[in-house]
Amino acid sequence: MAIIEFPEFAPLDDVIEPAWWSGVAPLDRAEFTIDAGDFAMDAADLTADSALARRMQEMFDRVGLVHLTNTGLTDLADMRTAAKFVIDQEMRYEGGANPRDRIAPNVYEVGAPLSAWLHYHHEMAYVGRSTRSIGFLASDVLPPPGPGDDGVSRGATFVSDSIGATDKLLSTEFGQKLKDLGVCYHRNLTDREAFAGSAEYGVYNHWQKSFDTDDPEIAASRARDQRLAVEWGPNRLLQTRYYCPAFEYFEHLDRNVLYCSLADHGMWFDTWPLVQHLPYHERPLHMTFGDDSEFSPDELQQWIDLYDDFGMPINWKQGDVAVICNYRWAHGRPGIDLAPGEARQLGVVLGEQYHRVGVRSDGW
Numbered sequence: 001m002a003i004i005e006f007p008e009f010a011p012l013d014d015v016i017e018p019a020w021w022s023g024v025a026p027l028d029r030a031e032f033t034i035d036a037g038d039f040a041m042d043a044a045d046l047t048a049d050s051a052l053a054r055r056m057q058e059m060f061d062r063v064g065l066v067h068l069t070n071t072g073l074t075d076l077a078d079m080r081t082a083a084k085f086v087i088d089q090e091m092r093y094e095g096g097a098n099p100r101d102r103i104a105p106n107v108y109e110v111g112a113p114l115s116a117w118l119h120y121h122h123e124m125a126y127v128g129r130s131t132r133s134i135g136f137l138a139s140d141v142l143p144p145p146g147p148g149d150d151g152v153s154r155g156a157t158f159v160s161d162s163i164g165a166t167d168k169l170l171s172t173e174f175g176q177k178l179k180d181l182g183v184c185y186h187r188n189l190t191d192r193e194a195f196a197g198s199a200e201y202g203v204y205n206h207w208q209k210s211f212d213t214d215d216p217e218i219a220a221s222r223a224r225d226q227r228l229a230v231e232w233g234p235n236r237l238l239q240t241r242y243y244c245p246a247f248e249y250f251e252h253l254d255r256n257v258l259y260c261s262l263a264d265h266g267m268w269f270d271t272w273p274l275v276q277h278l279p280y281h282e283r284p285l286h287m288t289f290g291d292d293s294e295f296s297p298d299e300l301q302q303w304i305d306l307y308d309d310f311g312m313p314i315n316w317k318q319g320d321v322a323v324i325c326n327y328r329w330a331h332g333r334p335g336i337d338l339a340p341g342e343a344r345q346l347g348v349v350l351g352e353q354y355h356r357v358g359v360r361s362d363g364w
């Protein structure tokens with residue numbers, strides 16, 4: 001393997017960091033917040049046909065976002081029950097044959113380092129099988145915003161209105177280009193064995209971990225099951241490509257919506273010491289237009305600004321539950337530095353998984 005010289009910290013001048021929001025929310029807080037203090041929150045309220053469940057379902061249908069706060073819940077299993085009022089209802093609405101078996105039985109961790117910011121994204125947009133919604137459960141939270149925090153807690157998650165973003169994007173030359181060309185998600189998955197005992201330069205995920213197997217043929221076939229094109233590079237590097245529209249047809253609103261962001265662009269690694277020295281196409285993740293051409297610096301900035309313009313924070317109290325429609329809202333967060341003794345952890349519940357259909361010509 002080649003020995004790579006790299007600076008410990010590259011110059012950060014060109015790094016695009018999201019602003020997250022303009023300071024003005026795209027939707028009034030009252031439109032998506034439910035105060036659980038208005039409900040008894042006893043066993044009778046934590047059922048799928050309770051007044052609380054119906055209130056959450058009605059709100060989700062209307063705006064695609066529910067933030068249940070002041071729950072007094074401390075157990076992740078109870079928070080998950082509340083999230084599932086919306087997720088299960090949505091699955092019935094979509095006509096799922098056996099919805100309870102189709103939801104993941106566990107609560108997952110977010111699975112990304114706290115100190116790295118997570119660009120706005122739609123969950124699982126980079127593979128053919130995506131999810132219709134995502135729930136967050138506030139297990140460990142940071143203090144509420146204080147004076148000078150502009151109403152944003154350090155541990156806030158941000159959501160961005162993808163309907164507003166879609167309409168604005170399509171009014172631009174860049175948006176029309178994205179509509180015409182679509183995008184390609186490129187992934188370079190390294191081989192765990194190739195790095196045994198050595199520093200993990202350029203590593204994000206080994207294919208063994210991503211596809212849960214040590215067998216390269218099984219890994220490749222699991223990648224193809226997700227509609228990824230597969231090629232093997234040097235040192236058993238598994239290179240996958242997924243070509244798809246930047247938009248996705250959303251049945252509930254009978255229209256195409258932006259379903260793609262720069263979260264999977266190689267620029268995400270601009271500040272990662274062991275990866276930042278690599279050109280974009282050699283980084284673990286990268287995105288291009290669907291004709292494999294690169295986005296220009298101006299196009300990158302436009303895309304980041306777009307989601308920022310329609311963004312707003314969700315501040316967490318311990319026990320909060322949020323359910324987010326994965327079509328109508330993108331989500332992300334700034335990097336978080338913890339002070340000694342602090343913890344910030346959200347549990348994740350995925351909604352119904354579905355095979356992406358792409359855009360409909362009558363959905364623009």
Ligand SMILES: [Fe+2]
Pocket residue numbers: 121122123331
């Ligand atoms: Fe996410």
